[in-house]
């Protein structure tokens with residue numbers, strides 16, 4: 001008989017769908033990201049690099065980062081949903097899972113810094129311009145020079161407006177798409193323009 005642990009249950013697609021039905025705006029998707037998208041989001045990252053993931057959910061992108069070699073205390077994840085936090089802590093015991101809002105990156109512990117990348121599955125299209133500014137400000141204050149922010153979205157355009165990018169001296173580049181994903185997703189990289 002297969003025993004399903006509560007962490008497995010909370011990481012299941014069904015748990016994700018239930019969370020979406022309870023709070024569609026905050027969850028922003030009916031299903032967790034697939035493995036192809038997780039691979040795109042982790043591209044170029046690996047052992048020895050420090051990453052902050054925003055909106056870890058049931059951990060599909062987190063697993064992609066771990067598969068790429070980002071592990072232990074170098075793997076930071078922000079999440080707000082209590083069931084997802086519990087599941088992430090059970091699945092990634094060595095990682096730093098922060099029960100925290102992505103709008104308040106500035107109040108994370110001081111040693112979450114010199115990041116190589118911020119990886120985001122946040123539903124930015126459901127968030128305000130002020131929220132976008134808070135996420136950009138907090139992320140780029142914690143990224144090291146040359147570090148970048150990577151975001152997936154379900155529309156074929158960067159979800160951060162040109163005005164917000166310009167306000168922080170940033171530029172966005174399209175990196176690729178994951179067709180085998182529900183729904184298909186587009187990946188953008190945001191970095192300092194100069």
Ligand SMILES: C[S@@+](CC[C@H](N)C(=O)[O-])C[C@H]1O[C@@H](n2cnc3c(N)ncnc32)[C@H](O)[C@@H]1O
Nearest residue numbers: 026029032033055056057079080081101102121
């Ligand atoms: C589209 S889901 C992505 C989940 C997972 N990364 C994936 O790709 O399958 C968005 C996640 O962001 C989380 N979230 C939404 N708003 C947040 C906020 N302000 N701070 C932290 N997490 C947030 C939700 O709880 C949810 O887990």
